[in-house]
Amino acid sequence: MASFEVIGGKPLHGEIVPQGAKNEALQILCAVLLTPEPVTITNIPDIRDVNKLMELLRDMGVKVGKLAPGSYRFQADNVSLDYLDTPEFVAQAGALRGSVMILGPMLARFGRCQLPKPGGDKIGRRPMDTHFLGLEKLGGKLTLEGKDFYRIKAENGLTGAYMMLDEASVTGTANIVMAAVLAQGTTTIYNAACEPYLQQLCKMLVRMGATINGIGSNLLTIEGVEQLGGTEHRMLPDMIEIGSFIGLAAMTGSEITIKDCQIAELGLIPDTFRKLGIKLEFRGDDIYIPAQQHYEIDTYLDGSILTISDHTWPGFTPDLLSIVLVVATQAKGTVLIHQKMFESRLFFVDKLIDMGAQVILCDPHRATVIGLNHQKRLHGITMTSPDIRAGVALLIAALSAEGRSVIENVEQIDRGYQHIDQRLIALGAQIRRL
Numbered sequence: 155m156a157s158f159e160v161i162g163g164k165p166l167h168g169e170i171v172p173q174g175a176k177n178e179a180l181q182i183l184c185a186v187l188l189t190p191e192p193v194t195i196t197n198i199p200d201i202r203d204v205n206k207l208m209e210l211l212r213d214m215g216v217k218v219g220k221l222a223p224g225s226y227r228f229q230a231d232n233v234s235l236d237y238l239d240t241p242e243f244v245a246q247a248g249a250l251r252g253s254v255m256i257l258g259p260m261l262a263r264f265g266r267c268q269l270p271k272p273g274g275d276k277i278g279r280r281p282m283d284t285h286f287l288g289l290e291k292l293g294g295k296l297t298l299e300g301k302d303f304y305r306i307k308a309e310n311g312l313t314g315a316y317m318m319l320d321e322a323s324v325t326g327t328a329n330i331v332m333a334a335v336l337a338q339g340t341t342t343i344y345n346a347a348c349e350p351y352l353q354q355l356c357k358m359l360v361r362m363g364a365t366i367n368g369i370g371s372n373l374l375t376i377e378g379v380e381q382l383g384g385t386e387h388r389m390l391p392d393m394i395e396i397g398s399f400i401g402l403a404a405m406t407g408s409e410i411t412i413k414d415c416q417i418a419e420l421g422l423i424p425d426t427f428r429k430l431g432i433k434l435e436f437r438g439d440d441i442y443i444p445a446q447q448h449y450e451i452d453t454y455l456d457g458s459i460l461t462i463s464d465h466t467w468p469g470f471t472p473d474l475l476s477i478v479l480v481v482a483t484q485a486k487g488t489v490l491i492h493q494k495m496f497e498s499r500l501f502f503v504d505k506l507i508d509m510g511a512q513v514i515l516c517d518p519h520r521a522t523v524i525g526l527n528h529q530k531r532l533h534g535i536t537m538t539s540p541d542i543r544a545g546v547a548l549l550i551a552a553l554s555a556e557g558r559s560v561i562e563n564v565e566q567i568d569r570g571y572q573h574i575d576q577r578l579i580a581l582g583a584q585i586r587r588l
């Protein structure tokens with residue numbers, strides 16, 4: 155297990171370029187399985203989860219050629235179905251969440267797929283029901299082996315259907331869309347997730363020859379086609395990384411410019427940080443955060459305490475609530491953080507409390523943060539990163555704290571933040587990988 159030693163309390167300064175989006179990359183990489191033709195993808199982040207998925211695809215027989223840093227050419231013209239039966243496949247697929255999205259493409263193109271329970275963050279229950287309810291509506295036949303191994307088949311191909319998803323699952327919608335594009339006839343998906351990740355996937359599929367209407371909404375209509383062709387695709391900047399850098403700048407009193415953010419795709423993210431009192435300026439497509447000694451949390455119009463909660467897109471993403479929470483610990487004022495989707499994502503506040511933050515964990519979903527207004531600094535401690543976003547929240551806390559912190563299990567952070575220690579050192583951070 156690797157650790158970061160952090161000497162905190164130093165403001166940072168400079169420009170940082172966000173990586174390509176992790177959760178988009180996981181969808182887009184799985185989509186290369188839909189065609190035997192070459193697909194070129196650029197702005198692929200160099201992070202653990204994405205590298206593991208590319209390795210899995212390679213071992214399944216996909217040709218993967220590096221063109222330049224972050225740019226690869228994929229060709230799935232000789233996919234090995236036999237590899238799905240090996241213990242190596244089971245170990246690889248079980249090691250990350252993104253592997254779940256090979257289900258839709260494999261079922262649609264080859265008539266079968268199987269998968270162990272996927273990995274990813276242990277942040278509460280992560281049901282797979284929506285994925286299979288949708289794939290079954292298209293004609294897939296699911297067999298469960300125990301509770302943790304799924305086999306799905308469609309020997310006579312898939313047929314379009316109307317479906318109302320039981321929840322707007324992000325990876326579930328991606329799987330169903332990737333299956334429906336090669337199904338016979340029309341598929342209508344209501345209550346579809348519509349994050350920018352999915353919009354990007356749908357746009358890529360359209361370039362490959364798919365017909366999809368309603369992109370960006372929760373009602374998608376897909377006319378199946380017999381085959382898809384190759385294309386080129388560029389990943390958006392990672393909106394979760396952008397939000398993390400906004401939080402980092404505010405919490406450490408740093409002046410930072412985040413370059414080329416594709417601001418139009420960020421939804422409520424900038425305004426949610428503004429509700430904490432953080433000043434942001436859009437300079438072209440860059441976000442400039444001035445050094446701020448103090449930032450004050452808004453109240454509602456009637457003066458009552460603000461709540462910041464997650465919601466399916468275009469609501470505020472659950473992946474930034476841990477960052478919002480940590481940044482609030484040094485704001486002026488009080489905020490209730492309500493994590494509705496996941497039930498085990500807030501337990502990391504114990505570590506913030508040990509560092510001197512004033513937080514009351516009301517229940518697994520809600521925490522009240524009483525900001526210290528930078529009048530009392532957090533102090534460094536030794537802690538373990540429980541999940542990717544809590545890990546970065548703890549890194550931000552450590553960079554703002556007095557003295558030395560050690561963050562263990564930083565593999566969690568490496569899952570989704572490209573060379574984060576090196577990039578923050580370039581801004582003046584004191585971080586050492588142990």
Ligand SMILES: CC(=O)N[C@H]1[C@@H](OP(=O)(O)OP(=O)(O)OC[C@H]2O[C@@H](n3ccc(=O)[nH]c3=O)[C@H](O)[C@@H]2O)O[C@H](CO)[C@@H](O)[C@@H]1O
Nearest residue numbers: 177180251252279280321322323324325326466472473495
């Ligand atoms: C690889 C990837 O892309 N991971 C993201 C993806 O995970 P993933 O696709 O696994 O998450 P889902 O969208 O399926 O669901 C997330 C959680 O929210 C609950 N839920 C979901 C929709 C809904 O309408 N109501 C509801 O309660 C689900 O039961 C589940 O507990 O989306 C999550 C939600 O944005 C993000 O945290 C993850 O970073």
Ligand SMILES: C=C(OP(=O)(O)O)C(=O)O
Nearest residue numbers: 251252274275473542543
């Ligand atoms: C929860 C996340 O990732 P995963 O779905 O890969 O566990 C995340 O990116 O915040």
